[in-house]
Amino acid sequence: MEITVDFCLFETICCDIIGLVKKERDGMLFDIPIWKIVIDAYFVWVLTIFLVKFVISNKKMMSIGISFLFVYLLAYVANLLDLLVSGPVLAYLAQWMPVLAIIIMAPDIRRSLEIVWKADARNDVLVMGSERTKLCIVDAAIYLSSQKIGALMTIEKHNTLDQYSERAIMMNSEVSKEVLINIFTPNTPLHDGAVIIRGDSILCAGAYFVLSDNENFDKTMGSRHRAGLGISEITDSMTVIVSEETGHISIAIEGIMLKINDRDKLMEYVNMFMK
């Protein structure tokens, strides 16, 4: 009996496929003109590329995206197993998650959309600074620290920082210890904000970043440190921060802040990051 049922199923599938092939000959597939399906597929592909790039452009967005996938997977499994309690709860959660994400991630969504619409040509070829640039950054940080002059120097890597530089003062000058010191000298027009370093050049000065909302962050740290940490949370850049109050040097990378008061240690981190 079972064999007959299986055979019937096999026969049905074969008939379906033969039917589809016959229809395909008439320029139809699933009773829909093939050209319509091709256009539909193209539109879906274009929208999916946009969505994938949108999610990938920001690490926070990607974390949210992965959490979404996880919840949808759980909801699917719960639905498949017809679970009485977790099934409806997860289905409800899955239904409302996009709305929740829009509310929670509104600023990040705006930034990611800005990135997606930009040409990302720069990121195709990664150019990190030369040995001279590394030395200039370290020497400048050490000097500024000794003089207790606050500084924020962000070194760009894969993730473009164009959206921040556009609102800052463009410089496009070669990195040098003297220029960096001059930028951060108090009571000068450029001293407030961050310097963005791309390869061997200072892209801009006076850039403002979104402050980190990390709950575990030391409350005594100022907004300069919070800004450095904030940019390290959403991009793969490294930021060298010099405290105005204490003269301590810190680096922010991957959402972590490390205090460094040793020239060699700073050089080691800069070397590791810019290799």
Place this chain on the structure above:
Amino acid sequence: MKKLFYMIIEPLKSFANRNFSEKFSVIYHKNKWIAYMVSLLITVVILTLAYVIPNL
């Protein structure tokens, strides 16, 4: 054993601690074409769900 126990008790946390977004970010920046391939794969799945399965 401890990891397995941890995974059973707190699956969400252990899943989050694996730092998937960081790994995906590194892979994507090394291979830009991955975004297009992933999009193509998602498109195929969507179209299969929309066209093929209801007509079987």
